[in-house]
Amino acid sequence: MKLENKKVAILATDGFEKSELFQPLEALRKEGATVHIISNKHGEIKSWDKSDWGKTIAVDKKIFEASESDYDSLILPGGVINPDTLRTNEDALDFIRAFFSSGKPVAAICHAPWLLISAGVIEGRKVTSYKSIKDDVVNAGADWVDKEVVVDQGLVTSRNPDDLPAFCKKVIEEIREGKHQEQHT
16 A cells, blocks of 8 residues: 555754655655655755765745644654754644644654654653664653664654664554554653
8 A cells, every 4th residue: 555645744954864864755755655844944954964964955844834734644854963953942842742642653763762852752662763862762761672663653763874774664654554542642
């Protein structure tokens, strides 16, 4: 089953890890999903590509213009700068919380679980992340596991760009499944 009738939001800003946005974007579009880039600014946002600035992507909507009710799922790419910037944006945190409240799938990779911590939605969840933020995740009350992809009732997490094939596959599977009753804030 393809994702032709599904709309996915990718929440990001300058400093997102290039592969962690573009690979899920391409995988979702290949499945037929409509994907919007949601950001804290209009215009374009630029990626971080390993050790320097990389490719840009056009923003479809600013956070305050987007509504969780318009989307079937939310993707949170990592990078260090991207989630560290967005975690101080209350509109971004409210947007994330809304997906958890509605039971819709949410996927976070690398440093993006920082956003889940700041949104207050990670406690009691089984997740993974980039190894350098393991202590942050554990201190926020989550059960951290060192696996390429971890799924906990519609919440998909992965460690780093090497995990992207498994991450993308699982994200697509969770979007096909739809809402999860056990997804919660």
